[in-house]
Amino acid sequence: MIRRIPWWVGGILMAILLMFTFSTFGADRTIGASTYVPYFAGVIFGLDPEKYTYLQHIEKSGSWEAVLLLGTLVGGFFTAIFVTKSFRISLIPTAWKKYKNNSIASRLIWSFIAGFFMIIGARLANGCTSGHFLSGMTQLAISGMIFGVVVMITLVVTGRYFYNIRDK
């Protein structure tokens, strides 16, 4: 059994899935993966959509993406258990130990902060890796290209200065 597929097989499969999702036979829509988060926040904290214009604004795409997310969780879980055999409870990634530190508290706190700002950033830009990169650039959208360039640069600059990469 092949435990992982090469990047080019994954790239071709992802292109087919994107095209299917776009097509009128599929969902006639783009794939997005960050609008569901404020949608969930609205549900969990019991916010009244009448009062918050943003909740009215994202009601449709938020609920659509929430169902997509449920599928993603199921798909990821089954592949992790039966195919890649990578399911294991873990608090700290191996490369975090190698390039940052061995502290679980540090990892969890940074993870919380990064998660918080990631959603603020994604919603400010009106999309994330899925919405702007995968779906936006596929349509040659200028918005997707601007987001793509800004994210790529900040990602690499942050990686350079946040982690200790020099002597390893």
Next chain:
Amino acid sequence: MIEYFNYMYEKTLEMLSLASSQGHGSLFLIFIIGILFGAIIQYTRVDKFEKIAGFAMLKDTIVPKMLFLAIGLASIGVYFMIELGYAHYHVKPIMINGLVIGGIIFGISMAIMGKCPGTGPISIAEGRIDILIGAIGGIFGGLVFTLFYDDFFKPLMGENLGKFTLPQILEGHEQITVLIFGIALVIISIIIPTIEEFDEADLTQLKEEDRPKNFKS
């Protein structure tokens, strides 16, 4: 407590009926797209911290290779599907401030967390508790964004400059623009050198013959 449970139950039903009543596929179809999305990302292992934060550190190039290949191929496919009437444009507007400020915040967070909102849930499904904590942070981020949208975030996003695509700007050369863009991205995905940062903790769980050939423990 029971009240909250009932409320969540009602909200879930509302979510399901909302999702299936938009003309963007049945619940079953959306769910299947999600399963395939999760399975493809998981099977290529690009949801891993070592792949995403690894790319930020330039120790791994699998993420940009796969991303550019997928976009390059799909851009050509989607363009001709739209021309033939089998798909439609769903372009997001250009709001410069939002895109740049949001992009910077997003890029920094992505390098630190080593995930994005699409790959995060797949890691949670794989048992990564640190990402679950990150997702809880994300829910609070979503809450803050919703609460202060009208007063703070919406004005910050700036003026809507319209929904443009590259072929629209280069009018008269639409097909050649799309072909060059698509083929250029495919070529870029191939010429980016393959560098990999492996996760020993993952790979030592596999039998020797199942591990990648270039992995040495």
